[in-house]
Amino acid sequence: MNDDEQSSGGGATGSGRADEDRTYDAFRALSPTTLAEAVGRAQVMDLDIRPLWGPAPRIAGPAFTVRCPAGDQLGLHAAIYRAEPGSVLVVEAADARYALAGGNVCAIAQRRGIAGFVMNGAIRDIAEVRASGFPVYARGVVPLPGNKKTVEPFNEPVRVGGVIVHAGDIVVADEEGVVVVPRDRAQDVLTAARLKTAKEEALTLDEWEADHRARIEKSLGEAGFSG
Template identity: 65%
Template structure:
């Protein structure tokens, strides 16, 4: 029997998405929902994380709202930050420790953090553009829950964020149930297909493409 793709209240089954590789989701959703290569895990091997996006916007050089978000986001949330600034850190070791204590699943930030050794020792997943030792200011208050852009992808609060060592995917909440069902079907098919069968199908497909393009050799 197929497992339900969403809870009975219509909320996406975020926990179930932890079983789905980002490669599978990328095949189903396309490049528009895949964050660019700059948003990457800052330590490894990182566990796959999945959860609802808690969206935060931090103006360049300022990290006030990310620091506020760790006290407001629900347990299991992935805090997604729009910033784009590479000069000042959005967070450090203590902020990541508090987020972990509050049950936050991960940070996904279009920006940089600091105290990487502390974050790595904590085992707190952070996907961002890198590290820098300079802390940001705490001056500018912006609303939570508005759409943000992170890694070139538009994220709305409540979208499903799935992140692992391959990258970060944003599954729109409205597409989460059908995407989860399709992903499970795809993974089941792949798991039961012998490599010999895959190779035959792959070679047939490649040869057909070559022939259609006039390749001989």
């Protein structure tokens, strides 16, 4: 692997890396609310994966996937030294009884340029994490750390919040939720989301209301409602 290649799901070189960065910037400009309609329900994480402090900054970047066995945090701790800057660590935890990371691990991840954590587990030291401004989307907070005994291969498919995530998929998260855009659908989803945003921004509230009311009345009629 040369110096320009990525290890977090499909390397890129030279202008290819610049193109990918522009793509992530473009997704960061779009709300998960808009993206969810473009990508479909299967790619939207369950509501128990939520920001652990707020207001949560929006993150967007390629998934670096990690799987942690029950009670073990070694995989995540190793991943912060292996994921490329800009990556979102997506962690499938076997349980949430033990914290996968604390304040120092989050601080190191932040210093190394990792965009944030998305996990179906828990962390600790939330006050430190909040003060540092490091984005964590997870199930909750628990004070007891896990062990560091077992590690599974990185960048294998994981299931977090009901969504199957592959390395290199684009993860977009903020206080509205977490959306995973499959890498091979990225440009189509981006185009659809941009068109929807442009259409909505072009409408005044009065115009939106008129269109909305017309659609509601049509749906009521189709449902047989006459009141």
